[in-house]
Amino acid sequence: MEPINLKKLASLLHLSISTVSKALRDSHEISADTKRRVMELARELNYEPNPYAGSLRKYKSKTIAVVLPDIINNFFIFAIKGIQEAAYSSGYHVLIYITNENPDYEKEVVRQLTNGRVDGLVISLTSPIDDTEHIKALREKGLPIVFFDRITKDFDNTIITTNNYESAYKGTTYLIRQGCKRIAHCQVSDRISIGIDRLNGYKKALEDAGIVPDHDWILTSRKDPAYDAQLIEKALTRKDAPDGLFTSVETHALITYDICRKHGIDIPGKLKLLSFSNLPTAHLMKPSLSTITQPAYEMGRAAVSQLITALEKPARFQPETIQMDSVLMERESTAR
Amino acid sequence: MEPINLKKLASLLHLSISTVSKALRDSHEISADTKRRVMELARELNYEPNPYAGSLRKYKSKTIAVVLPDIINNFFIFAIKGIQEAAYSSGYHVLIYITNENPDYEKEVVRQLTNGRVDGLVISLTSPIDDTEHIKALREKGLPIVFFDRITKDFDNTIITTNNYESAYKGTTYLIRQGCKRIAHCQVSDRISIGIDRLNGYKKALEDAGIVPDHDWILTSRKDPAYDAQLIEKALTRKDAPDGLFTSVETHALITYDICRKHGIDIPGKLKLLSFSNLPTAHLMKPSLSTITQPAYEMGRAAVSQLITALEKPARFQPETIQMDSVLMERESTAR
DNA sequence: GTGAAAGCGCTAACAG
DNA sequence: CTGTTAGCGCTTTCAC
Numbered sequence A, B: 001m002e003p004i005n006l007k008k009l010a011s012l013l014h015l016s017i018s019t020v021s022k023a024l025r026d027s028h029e030i031s032a033d034t035k036r037r038v039m040e041l042a043r044e045l046n047y048e049p050n051p052y053a054g055s056l057r058k059y060k061s062k063t064i065a066v067v068l069p070d071i072i073n074n075f076f077i078f079a080i081k082g083i084q085e086a087a088y089s090s091g092y093h094v095l096i097y098i099t100n101e102n103p104d105y106e107k108e109v110v111r112q113l114t115n116g117r118v119d120g121l122v123i124s125l126t127s128p129i130d131d132t133e134h135i136k137a138l139r140e141k142g143l144p145i146v147f148f149d150r151i152t153k154d155f156d157n158t159i160i161t162t163n164n165y166e167s168a169y170k171g172t173t174y175l176i177r178q179g180c181k182r183i184a185h186c187q188v189s190d191r192i193s194i195g196i197d198r199l200n201g202y203k204k205a206l207e208d209a210g211i212v213p214d215h216d217w218i219l220t221s222r223k224d225p226a227y228d229a230q231l232i233e234k235a236l237t238r239k240d241a242p243d244g245l246f247t248s249v250e251t252h253a254l255i256t257y258d259i260c261r262k263h264g265i266d267i268p269g270k271l272k273l274l275s276f277s278n279l280p281t282a283h284l285m286k287p288s289l290s291t292i293t294q295p296a297y298e299m300g301r302a303a304v305s306q307l308i309t310a311l312e313k314p315a316r317f318q319p320e321t322i323q324m325d326s327v328l329m330e331r332e333s334t335a336r
Numbered sequence C: 001g002t003g004a005a006a007g008c009g010c011t012a013a014c015a016g
Numbered sequence D: 001c002t003g004t005t006a007g008c009g010c011t012t013t014c015a016c
Helices: A006-013 A017-024 A032-044 A051-058 A074-089 A103-112 A133-140 A164-177 A193-208 A225-237 A250-263 A296-312 B006-013 B017-024 B032-044 B051-058 B074-089 B103-112 B133-140 B164-177 B193-208 B225-237 B250-263 B296-312
Strands: A063-068 A093-098 A120-123 A145-148 A158-162 A183-187 A218-220 A244-247 A272-276 A290-293 A321-324 A327-329 B063-068 B093-098 B120-123 B145-148 B158-162 B183-187 B218-220 B244-247 B272-276 B290-293 B321-324 B327-329
Touching (some): A006 A017, A017 A032, A063 A074, A074 A093, A074 B093, A158 A296, A164 A183, A164 A193, A164 A272, A183 A193, A225 A250, B017 B032, B120 B296, B158 B296, B164 B244, B225 B250
Parallel strands (some): A063 A093, B120 B145, B158 B321, B183 B218
Antiparallel strands (some): A290 A327
């Protein structure tokens, strides 16, 4: 019940607090015998240093924050797994914050991190790329930040991302090759990095194929499931409905399955469907879902690895942009 | 770059540190005018108190830990969502630890929480129910703990769980009603709470139906995907293979889909499959998966809500066992 | 209504 | 090799 601290250990051993402190950290100033006595008692009493006392002195908390827009999304889940594993194996603790796609919430969270709670931050932005004042404030405090997937280039920071433009180009081209003439694209947002890059890849692919995109083909999510469902439903049920749909997050693909069932739209007969997704069940669905899959786990690990280098070897550290490749998995939902 | 702290604010305002501190916390000792001046400057400079300094004084970190066995499991994902939301809305921060089903890792994590890092803990046990010394050590420090899903009754603590015994009984009975004669059960472990409860429900249902279970019907996971896959594959491909399989975690159901495809075993024709699962794609699979679904999100919220009551109103708090109900969703994988 | 001072547990500079 | 001391940022008596 009563806390075990250095004072307690010191008094039990008839030593001073600082001697005990040094002994525990295996200082060369301390005799082997004293070290042994101290270590033994510490183990016996299950001494664990109070992390906050150390933080206060050293301005290091051995804690990092992860701020993500969403968690019901396998991309972020695998990322969390990678982040957590990499952090813990380097002795870091992970504070997790989910913004639920709400920029105000993100701002509040980020503001709270300004005073020593964490040593660094891995963030996948919820806020639009032109609304990053809150990040700037953190940056100015000198806090290392790694941007992850939904990024901004406003700061000289490490960025972990995938080849969104190329993947979207490749995906769209693939849909064209599979015979689609009217390909719609459902984007996460027109104001976040991945939304913009993917849209551009999509547009370029159409252009290169000599297809002039209809305005109605571009569906912009409001990150509100009900609204998004309606948006997609309208698009798929109007005259001149698209014969191909390329969605940017897996939720939208799932919504599309439901809509197609409701309206008897055959996939891939009437509509070919391709989605960015890390769904472990993609190959088990009816029809199986063709995906562009990002290396989420590896990205998570890389993000933390970069962050920890920035924290522990600041001299040797250079911010860089790491771009990994997604893979296109062709399955039934896009079959000819 | 330079940190904003009370000292800084005090010197800028020509006030003492303690006055500033009190003003910020709206103490009645301070004049309205002073409060206003202090608040204004604090806001302007984006002052955020150093959380660790406060922790050190008050023995409160406004942080809780969540320790879970796995994250690639929709049950835990929805739980995290509930936990995170409930915690944050009460001003708590959430440290997340994933043990990857490794008891040693759990022990290490739990030991690290012994000295003030967190105010309380929500844990879904990885360790067997008869191996909880590490939890006991925490408990003895007076740290409030909420057990979640994979529980132990060794301590007088709050428990959030579902009606595992009844659900397994109901699920098994349902499979019998659907015509299964030889129902296998794949359990997570024979030494954790949900494994035991679910197995007992399964056994009782067989017994009540006058079915004598074959020893080979009970498959015990080792939490090693390769081993588990082999275990299930062997069971499903031997002579006298079961005609019904009831799995305790969604991963095993997914493995079963793969195995059945590989061996041309028709679901539900040759094998009816039912699983505990929170898969959002259960209804979209081929065949759609019949599930027993736990209220994961609500359980997460409830866990945190109980924990925070224990932390903030210890006098009024009584540990209790909250048992929620799972629902059986009948889909194609168990059709007659 | 405001300020001085002690102290939370720890580290680190400095004595001895 | 061991101990004394100051101080990280904050809260909390206790003086004034």
